[in-house]
Amino acid sequence: MSKRGIQYFTLSEIEPRIWFMLTGCDFRCKGCFRPARDGGGTLLSSEETLRRAEQACLKYYGKIPTKAMITGGEPALDREYLLALVKGLKEKGFEEIVLMSNGYEIGREENYASDLVEAGLTEAHIDIKAFSGDIHKWYTGKSNKPVLNAVRMLNDTGIELLIQTVYMPGIVDVEEIERIAIFLASLNRNIKYRINPFAPAFAFEEVSRRPSIEEMEHAYELASKHLPNAIISRSCYREYPTPPPQETWITVYPDLSFKRRSMKDQEDDRISWLSRSKSKPREEILHELTFKRDDSEYRQKLEQVTRSFYPPSSNPGSNKKTRD
Numbered sequence: 001m002s003k004r005g006i007q008y009f010t011l012s013e014i015e016p017r018i019w020f021m022l023t024g025c026d027f028r029c030k031g032c033f034r035p036a037r038d039g040g041g042t043l044l045s046s047e048e049t050l051r052r053a054e055q056a057c058l059k060y061y062g063k064i065p066t067k068a069m070i071t072g073g074e075p076a077l078d079r080e081y082l083l084a085l086v087k088g089l090k091e092k093g094f095e096e097i098v099l100m101s102n103g104y105e106i107g108r109e110e111n112y113a114s115d116l117v118e119a120g121l122t123e124a125h126i127d128i129k130a131f132s133g134d135i136h137k138w139y140t141g142k143s144n145k146p147v148l149n150a151v152r153m154l155n156d157t158g159i160e161l162l163i164q165t166v167y168m169p170g171i172v173d174v175e176e177i178e179r180i181a182i183f184l185a186s187l188n189r190n191i192k193y194r195i196n197p198f199a200p201a202f203a204f205e206e207v208s209r210r211p212s213i214e215e216m217e218h219a220y221e222l223a224s225k226h227l228p229n230a231i232i233s234r235s236c237y238r239e240y241p242t243p244p245p246q247e248t249w250i251t252v253y254p255d256l257s258f259k260r261r262s263m264k265d266q267e268d269d270r271i272s273w274l275s276r277s278k279s280k281p282r283e284e285i286l287h288e289l290t291f292k293r294d295d296s297e298y299r300q301k302l303e304q305v306t307r308s309f310y311p312p313s314s315n316p317g318s319n320k321k322t323r324d
């Protein structure tokens, strides 16, 4: 029976919803900011993962929620494990089961996409890091052919899809973004496409800079020529027009110990990861961060721009209450 490393489960404090954080990844994205990339955690079978997740939910919510997000790292590395996890979630009554993946394994294996949907997957969020094969290979270490294939195959199943790209000036520029939008539109004009700004602060390698607000708007304009459901920003405003502030969340470790964590705790984890993986003293990482950190003014401006594209009254996704 296959096992995967579980770093922790996250329980939302906004609404009953659980996230599964699986460790390990087949990509080595230069701008990665996820400590789960490097493996570790507690090795669990899908059955044991589900049992502990259920215990965590019952202890905190007093019931099993209906929404689950499976993320990492890369959650699709082990097909047998992932299919059993999705099937188990469906059997426990989860109605929204969302997978967040780089798409590589799904696009390489025959029927992986359709098997996931048959098992109960309801939505997939796939990153297209770059459209040009050479840029993708340089940035991730792998070809993007399986990724594009995964998007095609998932789209063929009729599942809800959100595709994401990080805008990295000088690397993944507006030309790349428009090519991705054209590719997606050739499959299905209603695919949701989110453009996120590169955030150098916690990136493993500072390969680019943060795009300006004007550059983000331009990227949006180009993408939305082809896709009516293009969105920008790290927050998913279109799908969640009035997001309540989520300042803390509950982290449940595989041994079922709980901790209420904040953005500050998450930052501390990332600083420890960068320090460990780059073999640099923590103080040095902290010193570098003070020069690269995102400022709140930028976030506010980006949020305003996003809101101007989607006034709540005309919001096409306002019936959905998901936030990611």
Ligand code: SF4
Binding pocket: 025, 026, 027, 028, 029, 031, 032, 033, 034, 036, 037, 072, 073, 074, 102
């Ligand atoms: S796919 Fe995600 S977790 Fe894996 S290296 Fe890239 S950014 Fe990191």
